[in-house]
Amino acid sequence: MNGSPGRPDEDATIIADSLERPELFGELYHRHAAGIHRYAARRLGEGSAEDITADTFLTAFRMRARYDLARSSAQPWLYGIAANVIGRHRRTEVRALRALARTRHDPVAESWTDRSDNRVAAQAAQGLLAGALAALSAGDRHVLLLVAWADLGYQEVAEALSIPVGTVRSRLNRARKKVRNALGGVDPTLVYDFQEVAGRG
Incomplete structure (x- = not known):
């Protein structure tokens, strides 16, 4: 201290x-x-x-x-x-992501989308994104989701995970590339919110 x-x-x-x-x-x-x-x-x-x-x-x-x-x-x-x-709880998270990727319907999805007309389109994107997230290493997933869902900057993620900023950058780049590939070339920075995915689909 x-x-x-x-x-x-x-x-x-x-x-x-x-x-x-x-x-x-x-x-x-x-x-x-x-x-x-x-x-x-x-x-x-x-x-x-x-x-x-x-x-x-x-x-x-x-x-x-x-x-x-x-x-x-x-x-x-x-x-x-x-x-x-x-x-x-990593096993729980990965199991939920895989279920969502397979069925495109999972209780976790209730946290990610609202009940709107875009729901069906969003569910298609959810399946792809959930599968991509499940395939990431825990470290890469933590970095990606702290940036995407917690709105933390690189320095804040570095502090949160006690890793160098350079490691944050490399993990984020690797995670984005894997997710982008899984989404057929869509930039994962555009799919942090599944509603946005549906709107851009």
Whole structure:
């Protein structure tokens, strides 16, 4: 842990203060839980999202004394913890992605599309994308989905996964190439949202 917290509203300050007043950690939950929940729901479905979110914040609370206070935003740190928790559920994620690729209908899909007229077209894209995501290594999938679904930048992904920015770039390039090939040449940056896939199909 190095550096010192800055403004009182920064995440780092909340974490530091929570060491003596644990109840303050709840503010971090209020700030970031919705984003972590959305990310977990997209990765593993609504049924697992609550548990993933709870495990993420419980782990963060237990590890808060080791937080690097030089980092004012805890968002990358929390997504990194969430990625590790999801990693422990990797078989569930891969099984769900493969089911979606095979059947084009899976409970996880409920997290990815709404009930609209574009649903049928979106399901066709879902099958291709889900198969491509299932075929990625866990590391490549984490990087791609943290960029795509958590809207993290390269540096934030590097912080989240404790890897160099260069590794983020190479994993992202490799993942995009594999997904692009699986989608018949469609740029995966255009298919982060399945509704967008349907609209461009």
